[in-house]
Amino acid sequence: MNFKNKNVLITGASRGIGKATAIAFAEKGASVGINYRSNTEEAEKTLVELTGEEHRLFQYDVSKKEDTKALVEDFVAHYGQLDVLVNNAGISIFHKIDEVDFDHWTNAWEDTFKTNLFAVSNMCYWGAKAMMKTGGGNIVNISSRGAFRGEPTKPAYGASKAALNAMSQSLAKALAPHKIYIGVVAPGFTETEMAAVTLTPAERENLLRESPFKRMAQPKEVAHAVLFLASEGAAYSSGTIIDVNGASYLRS
Known part of the structure; x- marks a missing residue:
């Protein structure tokens, strides 16, 4: 996969x-726009790790609909065009129905959908509008195995990802005539910095038992699936949802 001369925006x-x-896109020659909301220190560390020099930080809160438009406009103003959009930003809030009060319950649903679905739909809107002007592009949305198996302690998360899947497949049909291709990657639990800090030893052990590989996904394995769906040879896979969960959840 070669992304030389491609401009990629990742939320x-x-x-x-x-x-x-x-990192994966930069290694393949792309110019990468790193979107982040508030953690400038971490964003700057990521920027330094990217191969090449044509990369830039974009600080916007995509849960705010006005920021989605501003982000895409800022990106296009800097790079000239948007070739690949990866909607990765998301949140997960615990709200087990038999433990939380009604305010916590309703706030969890509203906040989760605001970021995990509405922000993605808005980014798809402005991203697609930009791509229509330049002959097409690729959009990859990050979902979750929770969209299929259920999330009893955070049902809004599972529901938001299921809705994201349905939206993505609808857009795959709607945008195909514009040569804009939509893909979805649905990871299982992934070995991120946050997981290392938040998981208890017992929780980690339970997660490791879920997969016959006896481990969690590595972020670069999820990235590999993203790059495939964003590649030129994957156009006829538009509408596809790729599971990256180590056979921890198999769907027919």
Whole structure:
């Protein structure tokens, strides 16, 4: 896969899967725009790790609809055009129905959908509008195995990712005539910096038992699937959802 002379925008790219994806695109020759919300220190560290020099930070909060437009406009103003958009930014809030009060419950749903679905739909809108002007492009949305297996302790997360899948497949049909191709990557639990800090030893052991590989996904493995869906040879795979979960959840 060669992304030389391609301009790639990745949301939530300061760490984790977004960071690994930025590194992978840069290694393949792309110019990468790293979007982040607030952690400038981590974003700058990621920027330094990218191969090449044509990379830039873009600080915008994509949960704010006005920021989605501003982000795409800023990116296009700097690079000239948008070739690949990766919607990676997302949140996960615990809100187990038998433990939380109603305010916590409703706030979790509203905040989760605001970032995990509405922000992605807005980024797809402005990204597609930019791509229509230059002959097409690729959009890859990051989902989760939780969209299929259910998330009992954070149902809004699972529901938001299921909705993201449905939206992505609808857009694959709608945007194909414009030569804009949509892909989805659905990771299982991934070995990120956040996981290392937040997981207890017991939680980690339970996660490791879920996969016959006896480990979690590495961020670069998720990035590999993203790059495939963004590549020129993957156009006829538009609408595809790729599972990267180590056979921890198999769907028919």
